[in-house]
Amino acid sequence: MRVAHLAQHRPAELAVGEQPQLLRKQAAGGDLDFLREAVAVLAEAVMEAEVAAQIGAGHGERSPERTTWRNGYRPRRWDTRAGTIELQIPKLRQGSYFPALLEPRRRAERALLAVVQQAYVEGVSTRRVDDLVRSLGCEGISKSQVSRICSELDEVVESFLGRPLDSGPYRYLWLDALTQRVREEGRIQQVSVVVATAVNADGKREVLGIDVGTSEDGAFWLAFLRGLVARGLSGVELVTSDAHQGLREAIGTVFGGASWQRCRTHFMRNLLTRVPKSAEGLVATTVRTIFQQPSAAEVHAQHARVVEQLAERFPEAAAMLAEAAPEVLAFTACPLAHWRQVWSNNPLERLNREIRRRTDVVGIFPNRAAVVRLVGAVLAEQHDEWAVARRYIAAVTLLPPPGREVTSGEEVLLQAAS
Numbered sequence: 201m202r203v204a205h206l207a208q209h210r211p212a213e214l215a216v217g218e219q220p221q222l223l224r225k226q227a228a229g230g231d232l233d234f235l236r237e238a239v240a241v242l243a244e245a246v247m248e249a250e251v252a253a254q255i256g257a258g259h260g261e262r263s264p265e266r267t268t269w270r271n272g273y274r275p276r277r278w279d280t281r282a283g284t285i286e287l288q289i290p291k292l293r294q295g296s297y298f299p300a301l302l303e304p305r306r307r308a309e310r311a312l313l314a315v316v317q318q319a320y321v322e323g324v325s326t327r328r329v330d331d332l333v334r335s336l337g338c339e340g341i342s343k344s345q346v347s348r349i350c351s352e353l354d355e356v357v358e359s360f361l362g363r364p365l366d367s368g369p370y371r372y373l374w375l376d377a378l379t380q381r382v383r384e385e386g387r388i389q390q391v392s393v394v395v396a397t398a399v400n401a402d403g404k405r406e407v408l409g410i411d412v413g414t415s416e417d418g419a420f421w422l423a424f425l426r427g428l429v430a431r432g433l434s435g436v437e438l439v440t441s442d443a444h445q446g447l448r449e450a451i452g453t454v455f456g457g458a459s460w461q462r463c464r465t466h467f468m469r470n471l472l473t474r475v476p477k478s479a480e481g482l483v484a485t486t487v488r489t490i491f492q493q494p495s496a497a498e499v500h501a502q503h504a505r506v507v508e509q510l511a512e513r514f515p516e517a518a519a520m521l522a523e524a525a526p527e528v529l530a531f532t533a534c535p536l537a538h539w540r541q542v543w544s545n546n547p548l549e550r551l552n553r554e555i556r557r558r559t560d561v562v563g564i565f566p567n568r569a570a571v572v573r574l575v576g577a578v579l580a581e582q583h584d585e586w587a588v589a590r591r592y593i594a595a596v597t598l599l600p601p602p603g604r605e606v607t608s609g610e611e612v613l614l615q616a617a618s
Contacts, residue, residue, distance in 0.1 A: 371598060412572060426454055
């Protein structure tokens, strides 16, 4: 919304030296819209500077370097955290100009805005969601605006989630699920959102994909994993996850030669339910010693000793620990340098916390497409950050063991190592 004192001037007439004086005057007067006006003034100053640099001359300036002239202004609404601002964007006689400050929002922030707006329009909003819309500085929400924002985001997310998985082999795969609330057929339902991440041949993490289903049954997991394979997922040797229902069978069906590592963190929580509250600290400390050993043989030997120690006082816990040995100690078949990365789902749990931080703002999604839109946008951002971050696992330690056929990705690493 333009304010009165700005409406009396063209943006070009606000000289750079006048801007601080105007801002100080507004601050001294206690104007409640000061922040919004300040953003508008500074934005117009930035646009004038950019236009001057683009055409080679300032407003009203004679210069032999001038390439064209200004040609009035066009209005543009700009939603900011300070509120909705009506900008006047300079037009040019030849060529075009678009302000750098109006670059599209980050995907996740636009996705959050789209989800909240869609909920508002479809009549499923609450007072908290309405307050959120206003805090984002958005006014005059319409179905056409929602449709435009959502279609733009859907294209980006769909492209990301459907991309070919061609950076394999993906030796290590992590799977996890979280629940979200969705309004379907006039009532609120819990749906499962499954997330898959992996380490590629270069040692960097990738977000492979997500899916939304009614429950975490075997058919759902099977369809999800087969979809990843159809996109190019290959070379999986170890899958780390919690003991989700139907997941182990799906892993065995899709990745016949892969091992399953039960997340040690989740297993510890389950194990401690078999001992008295007062003994949880003692049992947890004792069990952790299994994972502190320097070799696979010593890990298995310590596991047997711990089972024996717990058997007398906590027989249920001892039996559970002994029975879970193959799935909890599957990591020992991997190189020692990889153990800490693969023996739990902790990295994926951190990613899930970031997803929940964004989705908790929405509360109840209007439909499943909105879940995919927001979660997919968050994961796309994380995927981009991982692409430029340091390697999660050293690439040279991912070279194939003797006797296994070398893939194209590993051949590149071998050439680099030599």
